[in-house]
Amino acid sequence: MRVGAARAAAVRWVAEHARPAPGYRGAYFSGSTVGRPDDAELAPSSDVDVVVVTAQDEPPAKPGKLRYEEALLEISYVPWAELRDPAAVLSSYHLAGSFREDTVIDDPTGRLRALYADVSPHFAERSWVRRRCLDARHRVESRLAAFDASAPFHEQVTAWMFPTGVTTHVLLVAALRNPTVRLRYPAARDVLTAYRRPELYPELLGLLGCADVSERRVRRHVGELARTFDATVPVARTPFFFSSDLTAQARPIAVDGSLELLDRGEHREAVFWVVATLARCHTVLAVDDPALHAARLPAFEAAVAELTGITGTADVLARREEVTRFLPRLWTAAEDIMAADPDVTGKSGDALPPHRPLC
Structure with a gap:
């Protein structure tokens, strides 16, 4: 299956199953398919990660992996409270990557694209x-x-x-x-x-x-x-x-x-x-x-x-x-990678992105 076809199936799943739920605030793609072209082949051992945003502070249990129109989807939930502050998203290694690009599937409130607009320009700042x-x-x-x-x-x-x-x-x-x-x-x-x-x-x-x-x-x-x-x-x-x-x-x-x-x-x-x-x-x-x-x-x-x-x-x-003793050397390597990566910019990044929090 092609990545684009799997994404299209995910969009239809969101419309059919996520959007009607109480507290629904939108959905976006996450994980390994972010940034991959639509015509790329999706291996049978890969899935498409979909994050459903909810107004509930305690989201329901995630549906997890499911088969929909031949696509293997991984569905999870995130409370909007975890996304409302762009600075917090930029500081979170498991959240920020989804907003480096426009991964939004559905955005009835407009807040997810506003979050993308705030996070994306700062994502690569050192x-x-x-x-x-x-x-x-x-x-x-x-x-x-x-x-x-x-x-x-x-x-x-x-x-x-x-x-x-x-x-x-x-x-x-x-x-x-x-x-x-x-x-x-x-x-x-x-x-x-x-x-x-x-x-x-x-x-x-x-x-x-x-x-x-x-x-x-x-x-x-x-x-x-x-x-x-x-x-x-x-x-x-x-x-x-x-x-x-x-x-x-x-x-x-x-x-x-x-x-x-x-x-x-x-x-x-x-x-x-x-x-x-x-x-x-x-x-x-x-x-x-x-x-x-x-x-x-x-x-x-x-x-x-x-x-x-x-x-x-x-x-x-x-x-x-052993892991604990290794961490200082691991950190040195991470610092070296950041210094050598041409895509990591030298901007300070200390100023918080505009328009926060997104209430």
């Missing part, structure tokens, strides 16, 4: 880029600091792995790249290569423990992932914020997308999403089918041990400290 890098770094630090050593092992793995993966986002944000989720490691490798810092990439992989893992070993555990995933989908009942990633519609991303990485020689880059998805499956199984959770647990523990080198809480704690 001080705003730096604030977004700091936002990503803070996410690493704060989430690692919140680690709970008394939690079940699968939750410990999640609590360590996701903030560790955000180290890649610090670099991507510095280079004005999309802080992608599943493909964060290949994207970070490309940035480090482009900015002549390739020596840092093995260290990023080393923080995950997969710098030297073999393709054969990863492929074996992707097979175990497929078995665990397919066993989880039919029994999942309890809602989690990631529940839409564990559905039949999401299988092309969760399982097939990992195989796609292996087939193109990026087996080390597949480890992050393989282990993260396995841990999420066990979070669901522990609640919705404890017997199946216990039955599949040895395969999970083997995957974590063989792909990341972690066998228990002590290893997780030690790896958390």
